[in-house]
Amino acid sequence: MKTISAWLLWLWVSLVILGAFYYAPPAEGFQGGSSRILFFHVPMAWASFAGFIAASVWSIRYLMTRDLRHDRAAEVAIQLGLVFGVLATVTGAIWARIEWGAYWNWDPRQTSILISLLFYGAYLALRGAVEDPEKRARLSAAYAILGLVVTPFLYWIMPRLTFSLHPEPVVNAEGKPKMQSEILQVLMASGIGFTALFFWLHNLQTRVQALAERKSAAREQGYGA
Amino acid sequence: MLRFENLRRRFGRLSVLEGVSGEVAPGQALLVTGPNGSGKSTLLRCLAGLLSPEKGTIEYREDDKVLETDERRRRVGYVAPDLALYSELTVAENLEFFARIRRTSPAWGFEVLERLGLPADRMGGALSSGMRQRLRWAWALLHRPRLLLLDEPFQNLDAPGEQGTRDLLIEHLDQGGLAVVANPSSLEIDRVAGHLRLG
Amino acid sequence: MLQATSVLAKPSAWGSAEGWAAEVIAVFVKDWRCEFRTRYALNTLALFALTTMVVMSISLGPIGIDRTRGTKVLPVLLWVILLFSVSAGLPRAFIQEEESQTATALRLSATPSALFCGKLLYCLTLVGALELLVTPVFVTLMNLEVISPALLVGTLAAGGYGLAVGSTLVAAIIAQARTKGTLFSVLAFPVLLPLLLLAVELTFNAVAGGGGGVALPQLLLYDASVTVVGLMLFPVVWNP
Numbered sequence: 001m002k003t004i005s006a007w008l009l010w011l012w013v014s015l016v017i018l019g020a021f022y023y024a025p026p027a028e029g030f031q032g033g034s035s036r037i038l039f040f041h042v043p044m045a046w047a048s049f050a051g052f053i054a055a056s057v058w059s060i061r062y063l064m065t066r067d068l069r070h071d072r073a074a075e076v077a078i079q080l081g082l083v084f085g086v087l088a089t090v091t092g093a094i095w096a097r098i099e100w101g102a103y104w105n106w107d108p109r110q111t112s113i114l115i116s117l118l119f120y121g122a123y124l125a126l127r128g129a130v131e132d133p134e135k136r137a138r139l140s141a142a143y144a145i146l147g148l149v150v151t152p153f154l155y156w157i158m159p160r161l162t163f164s165l166h167p168e169p170v171v172n173a174e175g176k177p178k179m180q181s182e183i184l185q186v187l188m189a190s191g192i193g194f195t196a197l198f199f200w201l202h203n204l205q206t207r208v209q210a211l212a213e214r215k216s217a218a219r220e221q222g223y224g225a
Numbered sequence: 226m227l228r229f230e231n232l233r234r235r236f237g238r239l240s241v242l243e244g245v246s247g248e249v250a251p252g253q254a255l256l257v258t259g260p261n262g263s264g265k266s267t268l269l270r271c272l273a274g275l276l277s278p279e280k281g282t283i284e285y286r287e288d289d290k291v292l293e294t295d296e297r298r299r300r301v302g303y304v305a306p307d308l309a310l311y312s313e314l315t316v317a318e319n320l321e322f323f324a325r326i327r328r329t330s331p332a333w334g335f336e337v338l339e340r341l342g343l344p345a346d347r348m349g350g351a352l353s354s355g356m357r358q359r360l361r362w363a364w365a366l367l368h369r370p371r372l373l374l375l376d377e378p379f380q381n382l383d384a385p386g387e388q389g390t391r392d393l394l395i396e397h398l399d400q401g402g403l404a405v406v407a408n409p410s411s412l413e414i415d416r417v418a419g420h421l422r423l424g
Numbered sequence: 425m426l427q428a429t430s431v432l433a434k435p436s437a438w439g440s441a442e443g444w445a446a447e448v449i450a451v452f453v454k455d456w457r458c459e460f461r462t463r464y465a466l467n468t469l470a471l472f473a474l475t476t477m478v479v480m481s482i483s484l485g486p487i488g489i490d491r492t493r494g495t496k497v498l499p500v501l502l503w504v505i506l507l508f509s510v511s512a513g514l515p516r517a518f519i520q521e522e523e524s525q526t527a528t529a530l531r532l533s534a535t536p537s538a539l540f541c542g543k544l545l546y547c548l549t550l551v552g553a554l555e556l557l558v559t560p561v562f563v564t565l566m567n568l569e570v571i572s573p574a575l576l577v578g579t580l581a582a583g584g585y586g587l588a589v590g591s592t593l594v595a596a597i598i599a600q601a602r603t604k605g606t607l608f609s610v611l612a613f614p615v616l617l618p619l620l621l622l623a624v625e626l627t628f629n630a631v632a633g634g635g636g637g638v639a640l641p642q643l644l645l646y647d648a649s650v651t652v653v654g655l656m657l658f659p660v661v662w663n664p
Contacts, residue, residue: 063660115614121610122610125611126598126601129602129607130600134664135600135664138661139601139661142597142657142660143594143597143611145653145657146653146657147614147615149650150614150615150618153642153645153646153649154618154621156642157625157642160638160639
């Protein structure tokens with residue numbers, strides 16, 4: 001069953017990639033074929049954000065059950081959220097360079113995702129600084145929940161600030177052009193694909209970490225490698 | 226009444242407590258002995274609610290009512306080498322502060338100070354190790370706990386100090402209190418319920 | 425003589441509100457008493473803030489920042505000074521307890537919510553003292569003209585509260601980790617960022633003459649949210 005769904009996922013994402021380059025036309029108002037980046041950049045940003053939400057949910061579940069498996073799930077979700085988030089930021093910057101001439105524009109979305117990267121990094125830094133598993137789980141779960149509470153404020157504040165504080169606001173109209181249906185289809189499909197990819201990787205990584213822990217525990221008890 | 230079963234606690238790869246069980250009834254003391262690193266302090270910390278065991282249960286009842294960990298934590302009297310009080314406050318200020326925190330009167334704590342011969346106006350930071358140990362006892366007994374968890378309770382005490390604290394322990398047991406004592410250097414009292422040897 | 429029944433003789437004291445408030449005050453008084461005897465936090469905050477301001481004033485002065493540019497930049501600088509001073513001096517509220525090993529005694533005796541509120545009150549007064557020191561000096565050194573001082577005071581109050589409550593909670597978290605000093609800034613900055621943005625915006629409005637707008641309610645909401653979350657999370661952070 002797992003193998004079949006893995007193959008299905010591969011097929012889906014491959015179709016998405018093909019669709020991104022051959023099925024969907026270049027969007028109007030964007031330079032050349034650069035709009036195709038959106039098919040990858042936007043879903044990765046969604047997946048990264050989904051990872052943050054998932055990590056917070058797992059953190060809450062850990063605090064309620066004190067089951068370390070939830071803690072592991074939260075940690076992996078943040079790790080993957082960081083990876084997807086970095087990729088989203090980089091692809092976004094490349095696209096920004098093509099569209100607006102500069103890699104960084106203090107656009108609200110660019111800045112928001114950068115700040116969430118800071119959160120992920122802080123979470124992982126905290127984990128690295130606590131050795132005891134129970135304490136580590138407790139403290140990082142608390143920090144994840146704190147992050148969850150604080151992040152919505154960023155989303156409310158950001159769009160307002162780039163108008164009022166910066167002299168030349170570079171407004172991003174991304175997401176609002178009337179999308180041709182093919183573009184929308186590929187974008188949605190890509191969104192599904194990347195989210196599925198995220199959770200598939202999450203599943204793999206949590207299992208790998210669980211196995212690694214069992215292995216080191218067994219070795220310590222003298223059962224051999 | 227205190228009962229703990231199958232306690233397990235590791236630190237990283239090191240298994241410090243494995244399948245540790247024991248029981249203490251009112252008026253009794255449980256002695257915990259073992260070589261260095263055998264988990265005596267860890268056991269006491271688990272019983273005090275300062276550490277949570279990975280596996281196993283701790284059941285503590287007062288008057289047939291089971292107390293949750295949060296309540297148990299505030300009810301125990303704990304003496305341990307790594308427990309410190311505020312060095313910027315005097316002995317008296319320390320006791321008064323903790324009495325207020327515990328919402329009780331510091332009167333008994335001051336009485337213990339007097340019995341152990343510790344002047345109340347000394348700065349916490351200016352105490353010798355023997356005086357610090359006396360202060361730990363006064364702090365532990367401040368709220369008249371029914372369960373005493375004592376880790377190396379007579380450490381650094383001279384003969385009068387040791388006699389005074391031992392008398393306090395015996396009185397505690399006589400009144401129906403319980404105690405778990407680790408590393409009792411020279412404790413021979415006939416209320417010892419059992420011996421738990423670790424390691 | 426030990427009276428075993430006396431422990432249970434005052435059940436009301438455990439749950440009463442007056443008892444809780446007295447605990448909060450006790451923690452607050454204890455922290456200030458220790459602080460007055462060492463003056464560590466006050467010195468750190470004051471020295472850090474003053475040094476930073478002097479450096480800023482010197483580097484901006486000779487360049488001769490003109491009035492319009494100044495109004496845009498100076499609100500940011502003010503809050504940067506406050507943020508960095510707080511990072512230097514506030515975490516000690518919890519780190520000190522862990523490092524001098526008094527935390528164990530607190531864990532075994534204090535009600536977590538009362539402890540949190542007591543520490544929060546202490547940190548609030550520290551931040552208040554810091555702002556009282558910094559703001560007049562800053563306004564004078566930088567020749568800042570403030571059009572609505574009422575809004576500035578309100579922003580300092582609400583923003584200062586946010587700094588205190590966020591820092592108190594993060595300090596409680598990192599106090600139990602290693603590398604506490606650098607870790608505080610790493611963890612606190614993302615959490616405090618919305619607060620900073622709102623405070624800067626409101627300070628800018630106070631200087632340039634705008635209203636509170638939508639930012640002021642958002643700032644108050646931030647303060648309330650972090651307080652509630654702090655009260656909920658602190659027992660988890662503090663006790664195993």
